[in-house]
Amino acid sequence: MLVRGIKRDDLDQITEIEKTCFSLPWSRESYERELDNKLAYYQCAEENGVVMGYMGMWRILDECHITNVAVLPQYRKKGVATHLINKMIEICKCSEITQMTLEVRESNIPAINLYKKFGFLEHGKRPRYYQAPIEDAIIMWKRI
Numbered sequence: 001m002l003v004r005g006i007k008r009d010d011l012d013q014i015t016e017i018e019k020t021c022f023s024l025p026w027s028r029e030s031y032e033r034e035l036d037n038k039l040a041y042y043q044c045a046e047e048n049g050v051v052m053g054y055m056g057m058w059r060i061l062d063e064c065h066i067t068n069v070a071v072l073p074q075y076r077k078k079g080v081a082t083h084l085i086n087k088m089i090e091i092c093k094c095s096e097i098t099q100m101t102l103e104v105r106e107s108n109i110p111a112i113n114l115y116k117k118f119g120f121l122e123h124g125k126r127p128r129y130y131q132a133p134i135e136d137a138i139i140m141w142k143r144i
């Protein structure tokens with residue numbers, strides 16, 4: 001498995017993964033804008049040209065805000081997200097980022113467990129943060 005920065009050529013696969021994984025997927029245009037965003041970091045996990053999953057974050061001063069993490073259903077529970085998060089933590093350490101944060105649906109046990117495994121801790125909620133379906137977000141933070 002190769003973990004590397006995303007490229008324009010990956011966007012067809014990434015937008016398909018978005019549609020598979022999220023009820024309100026980001027559009028291809030959103031990802032095209034992200035490729036031009038100097039504060040955005042996107043990595044994907046690829047094998048033989050197949051993008052299995054990806055992860056993104058925005059740098060805001062000395063913090064990193066995780067925007068999305070997604071792995072195609074057939075590649076889940078094989079450590080793909082673990083590889084992606086390890087790579088992002090490595091990038092944060094090299095960029096003098098001191099904290100990472102994210103929001104997650106309170107019912108999303110796989111994602112919450114994933115983040116807890118990396119030492120993210122719950123620090124409050126954003127009521128009704130998500131649409132389709134409406135749901136609270138748990139806010140999580142990790143010190144680097």
Ligand SMILES: CC(C)(COP(=O)(O)OP(=O)(O)OC[C@H]1O[C@@H](n2cnc3c(N)ncnc32)[C@H](O)[C@@H]1OP(=O)(O)O)[C@@H](O)C(=O)NCCC(=O)NCCS
Nearest residue numbers: 021069070071076077078079080081082104110111113114
């Ligand atoms: C959450 C998600 C990214 C995990 O990806 P993954 O590649 O399957 O994760 P990994 O195999 O690296 O698992 C790492 C840890 O996550 C947790 N985890 C993953 N899947 C889980 C599940 N189905 N149930 C409970 N915990 C789970 C476990 O703690 C696991 O560690 P372990 O293998 O030592 O038990 C994946 O399920 C996904 O794409 N979900 C849909 C999109 C999504 O919800 N993204 C997060 C938005 S905030």
